[in-house]
Amino acid sequence: MHESAKKWKSIDEQVAILRGRGMIIDDEAQAAHFLGRVGYYRLSGYWYPFRAFNDDKTRSDKFLKGSRFADVIALYLFDRKLRLLALDAIERIELAIQVEIAHLLGQRDTFAHENPDELHGEFAKKPRRGGHTNHYYWLEGYHALVKRSRRKPFVAHNLDTYGRLPIWVAIEVFDFGTLSKLYAGMKINDKITIERQFGLNEGKHLQTWLRGLNFIRNTAAHQSRLWNCNMLERAHIPGNKLQLNQLVNSRPFLYFCIMQTIMQVVCPDSNWGKRFTDLMGNFPNVDNGAVKLSDMGVIDGWEKWAMWR
Numbered sequence: 001m002h003e004s005a006k007k008w009k010s011i012d013e014q015v016a017i018l019r020g021r022g023m024i025i026d027d028e029a030q031a032a033h034f035l036g037r038v039g040y041y042r043l044s045g046y047w048y049p050f051r052a053f054n055d056d057k058t059r060s061d062k063f064l065k066g067s068r069f070a071d072v073i074a075l076y077l078f079d080r081k082l083r084l085l086a087l088d089a090i091e092r093i094e095l096a097i098q099v100e101i102a103h104l105l106g107q108r109d110t111f112a113h114e115n116p117d118e119l120h121g122e123f124a125k126k127p128r129r130g131g132h133t134n135h136y137y138w139l140e141g142y143h144a145l146v147k148r149s150r151r152k153p154f155v156a157h158n159l160d161t162y163g164r165l166p167i168w169v170a171i172e173v174f175d176f177g178t179l180s181k182l183y184a185g186m187k188i189n190d191k192i193t194i195e196r197q198f199g200l201n202e203g204k205h206l207q208t209w210l211r212g213l214n215f216i217r218n219t220a221a222h223q224s225r226l227w228n229c230n231m232l233e234r235a236h237i238p239g240n241k242l243q244l245n246q247l248v249n250s251r252p253f254l255y256f257c258i259m260q261t262i263m264q265v266v267c268p269d270s271n272w273g274k275r276f277t278d279l280m281g282n283f284p285n286v287d288n289g290a291v292k293l294s295d296m297g298v299i300d301g302w303e304k305w306a307m308w309r
Contacts, residue, residue: 009040011032011035011036012032014035014040015028015031015032015035018031018047018063018069021061021062021063022052022062022063022064022065022067023047023050023063023067023068023069023072024066024067024068024069025068025069026068026069026070027069027070030069030070030073031069034073034076038076042223043072043076045224045225046072046075046076046079046225047063047067047069047072049228049290049291049295050063050064050067050071050072050288050290050291051063051064052064064288064290065288066287066288067288067290068286068287071284071286071287071290071291074284075227075284075286075291078227078279078282078283078284079225079226079227081279082226082227082252082279083219083220083223083226084220085256085272085275085276085279086216086217086220086226086256086259087217087220087221088272089256089259089260089262089263089272090176090213090216090217090220090259092263092266092267092270093213093259093262093263093266094176094179096262096265096266096267097179097183097194097210098171098174098179099171100194100197101167101171101179101182101183101186101194102167102168102170102171103168104190104193104194105118105167105186105190106166106167106168109167110166110167111164111165111166111167112167113142113167113170113182114139114164116133116135118187119135119185119186119187120185120186120187120188122134122185123135123138123184123185123186124185134181134185135185138178138181138182138185141178141181142170142173142174142178145173145174145175145178146159146165146170146173148173149173154169154172155169155172155173176210176213176214176217177214179210180207180210180211180213180214183206183207183210184207184210184211188203188204189203191203191204191206191207194206197265198261198262198265199240199241199261200238202238204236205235205236205237205238208233208234208235208236209235209258209262211233211235212231212233212234212235212249212254212255212258213255213258213259214233215231215232215233216231216252216255226252227252227295227296228251228252228291228295228296229252230250230251231249231250231251231252231255234249234250235249235254235255235258236249237249237254243257243302243305243307244257244258244261246299247297247299248297250297251295251296251297252296252297253296253297253298253299253302254297256276257302257305257307259272260272260273260276260307260308261307264307273307273308276308277303277308280293280298280303
């Protein structure tokens with residue numbers, strides 16, 4: 001038998017619930033504003049680390065001593081700025097990788113993205129589930145994107161003229177997931193050609209970086225909590241990246257270092273790295289220690305690394 005749904009609570013009742021569980025609310029108007037504009041449920045992800053532990057190590061409804069609503073808001077605002085920084089970098093990285101793929105494959109075949117001979121055999125020729133290749137399923141998603149974009153003038157023109165989109169046009173309708181899956185399906189030597197720009201040379205690491213960045217992008221685009229999220233798509237780091245190998249691939253900080261590694265190549269004059277280091281320096285200073293920057297995967301001394309100076 002299902003439990004009955006929780007009952008609707010007014011903003012005043014929500015404030016009272018938090019106070020009753022031990023949250024210090026110095027500015028009730030501020031608390032009411034954020035509960036009314038951001039929402040109790042979304043903010044609960046930010047006050048979760050402030051909840052005390054039960055004897056069985058599960059989280060209690062009660063808050064740790066010294067937990068302040070102002071700290072929860074500071075953490076939420078930090079995370080909002082972090083999400084915007086992530087989207088800024090990933091947009092530029094996405095565009096750069098799109099151009100690299102289109103230029104490399106397009107010189108051999110105008111419609112290389114649809115030609116199995118121009119892609120890796122594991123991706124384009126080896127049957128998977130249902131007797132179809134991964135390329136077959138990729139094309140299904142790609143054609144859905146083309147159909148959705150059919151009314152855009154450049155798409156309509158190319159479809160009317162050629163019946164399909166040249167790769168340098170097709171990339172304009174890709175989303176980041178479509179891009180990363182096509183990259184993963186490219187021939188090893190083609191991937192190595194692109195990877196070498198970022199200090200990689202095995203043709204197998206950048207595809208995992210892109211999957212991780214796609215996860216970050218989706219998290220940020222849906223306004224979900226990013227700063228200490230558990231990365232479900234995890235990057236592989238080659239042995240020659242000694243600093244990156246000090247970081248855990250289940251936490252977001254590694255992926256911001258990956259962003260900076262790529263940004264230094266594709267946008268060398270950008271101040272994105274400085275904006276990131278400035279934001280890290282403004283992480284909320286929480287007196288009761290409920291949250292700390294290491295929860296994000298940050299380690300001591302990172303700001304001295306060459307990529308961040």
